[in-house]
Every structure is written in C-alpha cells, then in structure tokens.
Amino acid sequence: MVVWERPEPPERPAPAPLSRERIVRAAIRLADADGLEAVSLRKVAAALDAGPMRLYGYIATKEELLDLMVDAVYAEMKPVGDGWRAVLRSLAETTRRAVHRHEWLADLIGGRPALGPNALARGEAVVAGMGDVGVDRVMPVVDAVQAYAIGAVRREITERRAERATGMDKQQWQVSFGPYLQRTFATGCYPALATVIRDAAHFDADETFRMGLDFLLDGIAAHLGR
Known part of the structure; x- marks a missing residue:
C-alpha cells in the first residue's frame, strides 16, 4: 500500500x-x-x-x-487561467516559483512519480483547463511545458548555487573570464558565438524565462492550429 x-x-x-x-x-x-x-x-x-x-x-x-x-x-502550484495557453503559462510560472521557494525541489521534481493527492489535483486542474485541445495532444503539450519549466528553473538554481560556491555573481564572473573569452574569440574560430556574446541583448532570468515560454506556447499554438 x-x-x-x-x-x-x-x-x-x-x-x-x-x-x-x-x-x-x-x-x-x-x-x-x-x-x-x-x-x-x-x-x-x-x-x-x-x-x-x-x-x-x-x-x-x-x-x-x-x-x-x-x-x-505541489499544493503550492495551482495553475489557473481561461483557456489552454493561460493554464499552461500558469503551470510553468507556478512551477518556477515553487522551486525558487524550495531550492531542494530542483533535485527532485520531474524525477519522481507525481502520484500524490496534491500532484493529482494539480494535474486534474491542468487537464481540465485545456479546453478543446484533443485528448491525444493534451499530455504531450503539458509535458513539453513542464519539461521547459523544470529545465529552465534547474539551470537558474545551478547558477545560484555556483554563485554561492564561488562567491562570484554573474558580473564578477564576466570580469573574471572576460579576458579569456576576448583572447579566444580573437582567434576567429567562433565568429557566430562571438557575435552573439558581443552584440546580442542579454536578458535577466525573468525575461529569459518568459521569452522561452512564449516561444514554446507560440509553437504549440501553431501546431494545434494545423
């Protein structure tokens, strides 16, 4: 039992x-x-x-x-919203917030069966909120968003732990490794990467998470609209 x-x-x-x-x-x-x-x-x-x-x-x-x-x-993750897109966005955001509140959850979530009553209630709320998404597509869509949220927040927690372990925040890390990267990119071996590092906008964790989630939801919407 x-x-x-x-x-x-x-x-x-x-x-x-x-x-x-x-x-x-x-x-x-x-x-x-x-x-x-x-x-x-x-x-x-x-x-x-x-x-x-x-x-x-x-x-x-x-x-x-x-x-x-x-x-x-899981009781803290209560996705809400009107329509599948709002529900999936809420699923991702509540997952991320819960892991930020409980850093240890990054080591467990997604790696253990989500079969407890709170996990099942959460799953019921998500599936019930998917509206007219076909039954065969519901779980692949939900799993894709969940995988994105878990992967993104695990990366954030890994970076947070690295900052604590090294005593360096992102800016200090850039100052420390900047000269090495400049010398490496000056060789001309990594022109595409050098352009992105040098010229692209660099977003914070919140903006990066939202943008990635938008890309994913837009792709799901395109697929469902076929």
Missing part, C-alpha cells in the same frame, strides 16, 4: 504529538534551511522533539518522506 493510502497509526499520549503532516512540514523546514542533506528521519524526529522510532509508524523510509515533501509543495 502506497504511503498516501496507508492509514496513520492511532493517536497515543506522548510528549510531542505526531502526524504525517507535521513530519513533512518539519522536513520541508529543514530542507529549505539547509538542503536535502539536512533531511533524515533522525533529524526530523529531533526537530519535532520525538524519538526516531516513532516516525516509522508514519513513514517507513526516507524515500517515502521525500515523496511526501514533493507532494506537499
């Missing part, structure tokens, strides 16, 4: 009351503060002032705990 269907143990008098919801909230707080490496059943139990063995009555493994954490965050 999967964890979402397994009943919780009966309540017993104890110094610290427990429930799966309390356990998951505590695990999310630890992960938000210090990353997934800070999450273990032992550490969650300590945060709840409970013995680790008590948690095993509610959650059998760390993998179950991670599944529950991911599903809890």
